[in-house]
Amino acid sequence: MSSISSRRLSKELMEIKNDGCPVGINLVQADDFSTWLFTLEVMGESLYKNEQFTLQFRFDEQYPISSPAVQFVVTDGRQAPIHPHVYSNGHICASILGNEWSPVLSVIAVCVTLQSMLASCKKKQRPVDNDRYVKHAPENPKKTRFHYDDDTV
Amino acid sequence: MARGNQIQQLMSDVQDPSDFPPQSEVPGLRLLDSSLRCTICSEFFDGPVTLKCGHCFCSLCIRESLSEKHECPACREDDVDIVHLRKNPAMEEVVNAWKQCRSHLLQIVNDSRGHVDSSSPSKKRKRTDESRSATLTDPSTTSDSSTLTDFVNCPMCDKRVKYEDINSHMDKSCKDEPAVTLPSSKLQWDNILGAKSQVKSSKKRGKERASSLEEETDYPLPSKSYDTLKDKQVRELLSEHDLPTTGDRKTIIARHQRWVTIYNANLDKTLKMRKSLSILRRDLRDWETQQKNKTKHDIEDPTAYQIKQKSEFDMLIEAARPKGTPKSNSVTSVSNGHKVPSNRSGSTTKNSSPSVHGGFVEAIVVDSDGES
Numbered sequence: 001m002s003s004i005s006s007r008r009l010s011k012e013l014m015e016i017k018n019d020g021c022p023v024g025i026n027l028v029q030a031d032d033f034s035t036w037l038f039t040l041e042v043m044g045e046s047l048y049k050n051e052q053f054t055l056q057f058r059f060d061e062q063y064p065i066s067s068p069a070v071q072f073v074v075t076d077g078r079q080a081p082i083h084p085h086v087y088s089n090g091h092i093c094a095s096i097l098g099n100e101w102s103p104v105l106s107v108i109a110v111c112v113t114l115q116s117m118l119a120s121c122k123k124k125q126r127p128v129d130n131d132r133y134v135k136h137a138p139e140n141p142k143k144t145r146f147h148y149d150d151d152t153v
Numbered sequence: 154m155a156r157g158n159q160i161q162q163l164m165s166d167v168q169d170p171s172d173f174p175p176q177s178e179v180p181g182l183r184l185l186d187s188s189l190r191c192t193i194c195s196e197f198f199d200g201p202v203t204l205k206c207g208h209c210f211c212s213l214c215i216r217e218s219l220s221e222k223h224e225c226p227a228c229r230e231d232d233v234d235i236v237h238l239r240k241n242p243a244m245e246e247v248v249n250a251w252k253q254c255r256s257h258l259l260q261i262v263n264d265s266r267g268h269v270d271s272s273s274p275s276k277k278r279k280r281t282d283e284s285r286s287a288t289l290t291d292p293s294t295t296s297d298s299s300t301l302t303d304f305v306n307c308p309m310c311d312k313r314v315k316y317e318d319i320n321s322h323m324d325k326s327c328k329d330e331p332a333v334t335l336p337s338s339k340l341q342w343d344n345i346l347g348a349k350s351q352v353k354s355s356k357k358r359g360k361e362r363a364s365s366l367e368e369e370t371d372y373p374l375p376s377k378s379y380d381t382l383k384d385k386q387v388r389e390l391l392s393e394h395d396l397p398t399t400g401d402r403k404t405i406i407a408r409h410q411r412w413v414t415i416y417n418a419n420l421d422k423t424l425k426m427r428k429s430l431s432i433l434r435r436d437l438r439d440w441e442t443q444q445k446n447k448t449k450h451d452i453e454d455p456t457a458y459q460i461k462q463k464s465e466f467d468m469l470i471e472a473a474r475p476k477g478t479p480k481s482n483s484v485t486s487v488s489n490g491h492k493v494p495s496n497r498s499g500s501t502t503k504n505s506s507p508s509v510h511g512g513f514v515e516a517i518v519v520d521s522d523g524e525s
Contacts, residue, residue, distance in 0.1 A: 014169050065193075
């Protein structure tokens with residue numbers, strides 16, 4: 001059964017395999033059309049120099065109409081970056097993953113956006129409500145209704 | 154393993170702009186191929202429509218997107234509504250022509266490249282393209298050489314399809330290039346006559362509406378405000394279009410909404426490209442089966458559910474008690490009564506895809522109003 005989501009994803013995958021990922025982004029795992037893993041590094045001078053993070057994408061049948069569930073992997077010794085918009089459980093507060101998702105965006109576009117979000121970070125710190133959020137956070141970040149109030153980063 | 158193969162299969166089946174050589178080698182071709190594709194589904198435009206900002210999408214894609222959010226997916230222009238969609242028949246024509254010449258062109262390009270440079274890194278890919286395009290060449294040339302027995306009737310749309318292409322044809326939900334039909338004179342006459350009778354019927358519409366619905370009309374279906382309709386009325390709407398009327402209120406409303414969407418999207422195509430109503434009905438059925446696989450099932454009897462899941466709840470309560478044990482971190486949420494370990498790397502991820510979550514999860518996990 002080739003649904004629209006898997007056809008679209010297979011094209012994205014093909015593009016990645018043909019043209020490669022942008023610098024600092026690497027595909028780790030894409031064995032099916034439900035979960036993909038990428039590693040993410042910030043190139044050049046930044047607070048995250050020499051750090052590598054793992055990003056997890058989860059897709060549902062409604063992709064690309066509905067956004068993918070994107071979060072940093074925080075198991076197996078991997079860490080989420082310390083960033084005002086990234087919770088310690090790996091959840092990311094970014095509007096393009098929520099109400100500003102657009103179906104013309106792609107997996108690579110999301111990776112690049114997050115990369116630049118990290119690159120432009122001025123101060124390494126967790127979100128102010130990190131503890132409270134992580135305690136009650138749903139398993140899937142898409143179930144959280146984030147409130148986006150900072151458009152500087 | 155099997156899943157991996159399936160991906161390989163799908164990957165080799167999917168055509169995309171990278172079939173063509175890169176811009177540096179043959180300027181424009183890859184770009185041309187990608188600019189004839191919808192940026193939502195990355196397929197060639199299927200019933201292209203233009204928004205007021207000028208961006209173009211498949212009618213069905215943009216209708217689905219607009220039902221989520223009233224903005225242009227490309228430029229985020231506000232207040233875009235379905236009523237603003239304008240057909241783009243010129244684009245449709247270009248796409249049709251491009252689809253027809255694509256495999257032919259690919260072959261020419263690859264042949265000429267093969268002479269110039271036989272050690273290019275994409276050689277392997279090129280080979281597969283060639284073999285594929287060989288089977289996909291214009292039937293008017295191949296039908297001379299191949300006998301009639303090479304064709305079979307598609308069990309779904311009854312189209313004549315090459316035997317070796319029948320699987321990919323059905324995978325594409327019978328949406329092959331129009332050129333794939335066997336150009337037998339009888340079929341052609343049927344088409345002409347059929348088209349004529351359709352034109353006629355669209356003229357005489359207006360009277361006995363319900364009975365003439367079998368034939369194509371040019372008028373889009375109005376969207377309904379279901380809140381004002383009783384179940385019975387929704388079912389009547391469905392039966393007007395010969396659609397199944399089974400299911401609860403939510404199901405029948407969703408069915409009718411989807412029907413209106415695909416019906417109207419179909420009208421954005423030129424007459425000869427439109428699907429027949431029976432194919433649309435089949436599309437609707439396929440869509441519903443797909444929905445069923447992913448929809449959360451509601452808990453009908455909360456008390457019974459509570460009793461059934463009591464041990465699970467007790468465990469969660471136990472884990473949540475402030476004993477200071479870090480153990481509680483190992484259970485992050487409940488899905489249909491199963492523990493989902495927070496470790497979701499590699500093999501465990503499949504089981505915990507969002508689709509398996511019961512409707513109950515949201516009830517337990519109060520949406521945290523996290524701010525950042």
